[in-house]
Amino acid sequence: MTAAETATADRYSRFAELEARGYSPLYDDWCSGVSTDGEVLALLDTLPPARRQPVLFLAAARFVGAPLGDYGTFRPFVVAHWSAISQVMMRRTTQTNEAGRCAVLLPSLAAISADEGRPLALIEVGASAGACLYPDRYAYDYTPGRRLAPDGGSAVPPLACSTAGGVPLPAALPDVVWRAGIDLNPLDAGNDDDVRWLEALVWPEHAFRAERLRAALALIRADPPLLVRGDLNDEVEPLVERAPTDAVVVVFHSAVLAYLDPAGRARFRDTMQRLAGSRARPVHWLSHEGYGTLAGVAGAMEKAPGEADGRFVLQHNGTTVARTGPHGQSIEWL
Ligand SMILES: C[S@@+](CC[C@H](N)C(=O)[O-])C[C@H]1O[C@@H](n2cnc3c(N)ncnc32)[C@H](O)[C@@H]1O
Incomplete structure (x- = not known):
């Protein structure tokens, strides 16, 4: 060899x-x-x-x-x-789009909306086809915990998520009034080739994820988000400026930063820290990534010695709040 x-x-x-x-x-x-x-x-x-x-x-x-x-x-x-x-x-590139990740984002999204007393304007950087932009349209089955569903139910099978550490589960789903995403190559839920690629990215034994993906893509086709083609570092600030002013803006990302080089990650971190600290219009920042992808954020992403369990880290404005299953299958509140 x-x-x-x-x-x-x-x-x-x-x-x-x-x-x-x-x-x-x-x-x-x-x-x-x-x-x-x-x-x-x-x-x-x-x-x-x-x-x-x-x-x-x-x-x-x-x-x-x-x-x-x-x-x-x-x-x-x-x-x-x-x-x-x-x-x-x-x-092609790996653009797995996993609606199940909404289960680990939901507690933070609901708390942000409740604390600010306003509905949400969501911006997902690295959105793929946009399936994570509908946390208000999915049903959830937290164990232990509770079931949550939109009024009138959801056409997507419930997102099952095991909980630990006293996750602050909301009593109701937050309102989302605007949803937008950025991707180097946004996938089109209405394009057969893109849909086949997204299906091929679901691992063969995970039939429940394939079913969820198909249902989420139907939901996207019925009410598409605004998807902007481009680099997240170039597009995030202009998109924040386009968000409706009567909503609280949350910029989030999941399984994306590993695709950036260290300079790109540092630039994004600096932008988000500045936006989150803005007095004029504070933006909330939710990061759901593997360990190590946000080095330099205080308290973030370093593994405990000997730790290698494959879980992701959820952070709100640079503070670690939970560890999660990478596809949203579990959340441990810290
Ligand atoms: C693994 S997918 C995750 C998709 C989605 N966040 C989810 O959790 O289901 C990563 C996505 O990030 C996008 N991406 C990677 N680097 C990017 C960049 N610099 N700017 C915008 N999007 C990027 C890829 O094209 C891909 O669609």
Whole structure:
């Protein structure tokens, strides 16, 4: 094996072991298989390093039609369809859109609206298709806790979320009067190709997430948000200025900052700290990210020694308030 193939092999075996094992047996099998398969590794290494990402490869293979069988079935498909798979890997990026994350954002969103005595104007940076912009339209099933639903119910299956640490669950859903998002490549809930890509990004065993995604996309199609194409650092302030003045503006993001380089993250952090501290029109800032992506925010994101449980950190205006399951499946209030 060449040095590049060894690096790619390590990447795939780490992914199998740390991310897929126990969560997706199929992806565990496929990535374990890739990690010892010189021919498939050599194909992956024809792509630039950033494009050799396991999640991108797995979604691209399924987008092209890979059968959901074991590695012995998957491998010949990949070799035979490499040209199509690699084209998808060069054209697309990982833009998983997970409505379930609203379950961990909701307690903070409701508290902000109640404290300010105003409805919400939401701005999501890194919005993908915008499925996280509808926290007022989903039903929630917190355990232990309570069930919450919009008046008249929700067409989207309830977002199940386990709670710990006395999460301040609201008695009712907050009002949202404006919703806007920014993305380098906003996905269009009305475009079949984009919808198929979003579905391919849901891990194969997670049928409930696929069902939720389809229902959320229908909701988006019926009442689309304002989606701005561009870099979050360039677009966030102009968008804050467009928000209605009778609402409280919340800028939030989830699983986005890992895509920025350190300078981009620092610039965004500085902008958000300034906006949150503004006397003229304070903006609330909710960050839901993996550890380490907001280094430099006081008290933020450092793991305790030996800690590696894959959970995300939820912060409000730079203060850590909770640890969460990355897809919104759990929240521990701190
Ligand atoms: C993993 S997805 C998460 C989508 C959504 N926040 C969610 O939680 O479901 C990350 C998104 O961030 C977008 N993104 C990455 N870097 C960005 C940047 N510099 N400016 C705007 N969007 C960006 C990507 O295009 C992608 O749609």
